Amino acid sequence: MTTRPLILNAVEMSTAGHLAFGLWRRHAPAARDYTDVDYWVELGRVLEDGGFDALFLADALGQLDTYERSADRALTDAVQTPLDDPLLVVSAIAAATSTLGIGVTVSTTYEQPYLLARKFTTLDHLTRGRIGWNIVTSQLDSAARNLGLERQLPHDRRYELAQEFLDVTYKLWEGSWDDGAVVKDRERGVYADPSKVHAIGHSGEYFSVPSAHLSEPSAQRTPVLFQAGSSPRGRAFAARNAEVVFVAGIEPVALRRNIEEIRRLAALEGRGPGAIRFIGLVTVIADATDEAARAKLRDYQRYRSVEGSIAHFSAITGIDWGQYDLDAPLEYIETESNRSILASLTKDVPGAAWTLRDVFASPDGVGGYGRPIVGSGATVAGRLEELADESGLDGFNIAGAVAIEDYRAFGEHVTPVLAERGRVSEKAPGRTLREALSGASSPLLPADHPAARYRGAFAGRPSAAPPLAAVAGTEG
Amino acid sequence: MTTRPLILNAVEMSTAGHLAFGLWRRHAPAARDYTDVDYWVELGRVLEDGGFDALFLADALGQLDTYERSADRALTDAVQTPLDDPLLVVSAIAAATSTLGIGVTVSTTYEQPYLLARKFTTLDHLTRGRIGWNIVTSQLDSAARNLGLERQLPHDRRYELAQEFLDVTYKLWEGSWDDGAVVKDRERGVYADPSKVHAIGHSGEYFSVPSAHLSEPSAQRTPVLFQAGSSPRGRAFAARNAEVVFVAGIEPVALRRNIEEIRRLAALEGRGPGAIRFIGLVTVIADATDEAARAKLRDYQRYRSVEGSIAHFSAITGIDWGQYDLDAPLEYIETESNRSILASLTKDVPGAAWTLRDVFASPDGVGGYGRPIVGSGATVAGRLEELADESGLDGFNIAGAVAIEDYRAFGEHVTPVLAERGRVSEKAPGRTLREALSGASSPLLPADHPAARYRGAFAGRPSAAPPLAAVAGTEG
Numbered sequence: 001m002t003t004r005p006l007i008l009n010a011v012e013m014s015t016a017g018h019l020a021f022g023l024w025r026r027h028a029p030a031a032r033d034y035t036d037v038d039y040w041v042e043l044g045r046v047l048e049d050g051g052f053d054a055l056f057l058a059d060a061l062g063q064l065d066t067y068e069r070s071a072d073r074a075l076t077d078a079v080q081t082p083l084d085d086p087l088l089v090v091s092a093i094a095a096a097t098s099t100l101g102i103g104v105t106v107s108t109t110y111e112q113p114y115l116l117a118r119k120f121t122t123l124d125h126l127t128r129g130r131i132g133w134n135i136v137t138s139q140l141d142s143a144a145r146n147l148g149l150e151r152q153l154p155h156d157r158r159y160e161l162a163q164e165f166l167d168v169t170y171k172l173w174e175g176s177w178d179d180g181a182v183v184k185d186r187e188r189g190v191y192a193d194p195s196k197v198h199a200i201g202h203s204g205e206y207f208s209v210p211s212a213h214l215s216e217p218s219a220q221r222t223p224v225l226f227q228a229g230s231s232p233r234g235r236a237f238a239a240r241n242a243e244v245v246f247v248a249g250i251e252p253v254a255l256r257r258n259i260e261e262i263r264r265l266a267a268l269e270g271r272g273p274g275a276i277r278f279i280g281l282v283t284v285i286a287d288a289t290d291e292a293a294r295a296k297l298r299d300y301q302r303y304r305s306v307e308g309s310i311a312h313f314s315a316i317t318g319i320d321w322g323q324y325d326l327d328a329p330l331e332y333i334e335t336e337s338n339r340s341i342l343a344s345l346t347k348d349v350p351g352a353a354w355t356l357r358d359v360f361a362s363p364d365g366v367g368g369y370g371r372p373i374v375g376s377g378a379t380v381a382g383r384l385e386e387l388a389d390e391s392g393l394d395g396f397n398i399a400g401a402v403a404i405e406d407y408r409a410f411g412e413h414v415t416p417v418l419a420e421r422g423r424v425s426e427k428a429p430g431r432t433l434r435e436a437l438s439g440a441s442s443p444l445l446p447a448d449h450p451a452a453r454y455r456g457a458f459a460g461r462p463s464a465a466p467p468l469a470a471v472a473g474t475e476g
Numbered sequence: 477m478t479t480r481p482l483i484l485n486a487v488e489m490s491t492a493g494h495l496a497f498g499l500w501r502r503h504a505p506a507a508r509d510y511t512d513v514d515y516w517v518e519l520g521r522v523l524e525d526g527g528f529d530a531l532f533l534a535d536a537l538g539q540l541d542t543y544e545r546s547a548d549r550a551l552t553d554a555v556q557t558p559l560d561d562p563l564l565v566v567s568a569i570a571a572a573t574s575t576l577g578i579g580v581t582v583s584t585t586y587e588q589p590y591l592l593a594r595k596f597t598t599l600d601h602l603t604r605g606r607i608g609w610n611i612v613t614s615q616l617d618s619a620a621r622n623l624g625l626e627r628q629l630p631h632d633r634r635y636e637l638a639q640e641f642l643d644v645t646y647k648l649w650e651g652s653w654d655d656g657a658v659v660k661d662r663e664r665g666v667y668a669d670p671s672k673v674h675a676i677g678h679s680g681e682y683f684s685v686p687s688a689h690l691s692e693p694s695a696q697r698t699p700v701l702f703q704a705g706s707s708p709r710g711r712a713f714a715a716r717n718a719e720v721v722f723v724a725g726i727e728p729v730a731l732r733r734n735i736e737e738i739r740r741l742a743a744l745e746g747r748g749p750g751a752i753r754f755i756g757l758v759t760v761i762a763d764a765t766d767e768a769a770r771a772k773l774r775d776y777q778r779y780r781s782v783e784g785s786i787a788h789f790s791a792i793t794g795i796d797w798g799q800y801d802l803d804a805p806l807e808y809i810e811t812e813s814n815r816s817i818l819a820s821l822t823k824d825v826p827g828a829a830w831t832l833r834d835v836f837a838s839p840d841g842v843g844g845y846g847r848p849i850v851g852s853g854a855t856v857a858g859r860l861e862e863l864a865d866e867s868g869l870d871g872f873n874i875a876g877a878v879a880i881e882d883y884r885a886f887g888e889h890v891t892p893v894l895a896e897r898g899r900v901s902e903k904a905p906g907r908t909l910r911e912a913l914s915g916a917s918s919p920l921l922p923a924d925h926p927a928a929r930y931r932g933a934f935a936g937r938p939s940a941a942p943p944l945a946a947v948a949g950t951e952g
Contacts, residue, residue: 040567191492
């Protein structure tokens, strides 16, 4: 087993309570005001100083209203509610940092690819090549019904639409503007050479995008592509498109099996063995000693919200778990299907108990899912190394229970130990997020990625699409 | 005539060449890199230090490809092409400033109101109440055909859709969350009081938005509303909704007539006499003396692009003016309608000549439209005061020909003179953009604005909309 640096991301959301539900109460009154730009600037600086590779911003487009068929619990306990737009904080963080990558979740279901492509190019410009995109296809009915859809698109059609969406953005990012198109020749008065800018002429089942990309190319062209699909269709989508995959669970054998399966699928797509990095999700509570960290955990537990956790679980499973008694044993949960969902949530946890309360108020937990890694820098670093080595994970999304405090503690106690062991990557201003995460020496997608086929694919085409009326043969 | 402060906005676009076409060549190589976040941070600081009230960011959603039926000229001369997303630079500027307002153009034609509402609430949070929205309905066919529309919606239907779009956002901003809904009570564990958060239940011709607003209220709730409609339908729309109206032209009598007409229409909507502020567009070239400013103008003229100006004019009129000889007199322009468009462009300019070149390469011009105001601080200040007093304008959108340089010169030479004469508003951190522009003492829309009717309108409704399946009476 060679020692390689671990990818260290922080994972946040533009809301008062992201994954450790109820813990917003633990924050000092002004400590986590996600509506304040200074909060994001400080978070960015703490992460960059603490050796993190990237800040990852999750998102959702609807209220969490499955639990008790109401949003009341989500509002009361600040369960990812209220929720601001994550794309809009990026430039403030970018201006305050120089190496930290920033990944943002955006759904393909409610955006136009022509405009989404411009957004990520703009952010890649403003971050100087440090932007990533977590591609999601959206899962909340409460989003669909506010956004012009009668209901959620069926799962498989969402992925079909998402693939065409991606193909459009690949064409815009990789094929529309040739290398060297932007010349900025002040003498001749040529900003861009129009013979090197091409209309992409896309006409598909879901989208029609005849024109050239509005924005000039950025350092990475295509943002670093993240994905978290775990369904069969989602895995195939990730194997085809993703550069970084978020995998669920913390049980090493299951993780390794999942990783190997996605690698196998990626190979079938013609992608090289190192084409995808895999990232697990952990909550870390670190302090100077194991003792101090455990005391911090006990303090945190005073604030956690079991109902808030169940409200979130209800939204992501689409099942109102509020209908069950918190302390009813598993066998009293109605329907085989619901029992197996609950059982699957605890299957990675040896000796896990079998009531809703056992899952969401375990003596090791801190609100939300799973058990945090708690301890001194050496303890946490050891556990992360072990988990990565046993599972094949390339790194972690680290969720702070109490942001910014927990990230500062990680940087203070864990990062120095990991660095000593060669587990923290060297950071260099000017290096893109893609280079930092993949170790490659190019800021661009590798040649075996499906987007690469569009490089040069539109050579010879003009810079503008013909007017639609002419295309359709009708009058203007 | 009482002396009142003038509203001083800078107007920019996230592109190399906004309104003074060809002038990008005049910039020092690194001086105006709109793709660099540091450019925007510096611009924000220069404007705030220079006494400006706000930075205004224009946008378009398509290439300029009407001229010679190609985007080649726009690309070569950097005529608003390439173009990045203006919303995404706001937080970087917000973090670097404390009083400067920031207005951004966003079209109602290609966004979902549910998501647009969250974007502006997020930006109002991040700017601490300094955000404004320039409502446009989009005019470029090249945008429409990349964004899922066969062609542009008819003009009147665009305004009909825009009004429903606004009504949805008004409901979300003003009516969905009551005052006092966000309590952040750490003892009781209540972030938001769900009895004060209401689903809006909007079901209209263009949009269905049953749910509550995703974001908690911001300082201004509704962003300051800007509009620039000049068609009859556009004027009625502005009279109903806008707090600040951009009016075209520089001829005082015509301006005053236009302003009075919109005031009259606003009164018919039940809005008070001071409900709308009016802003004109000027390009200013200032220096220590009239001599030095005129020398600067002559230097700038070496870089201007007549063809670039005509490419822009072609896109906004939808007519390919590249078909005409630059030096053909007006009477040789084909069609009465085209002759009158060109004539209208020069009607405010006494003694204007009558060829395309005369319009776009006049000895007083600097690229683009009209004639800049050129001179010492006293000369420019005098001209601005005169123009405001004669026309009834409340202030100006000031377009720099060479940004950031021209804004710095304005702050250095013009602002001190205007300040001496009581024409520059006092700036105070913590004051919202609405308070700064209107002089009112509340950050919220006044009671006579149509959005105000939605305050309290949803009291008693639950925090979540019923699931769609239940509403429609069909199966889930």
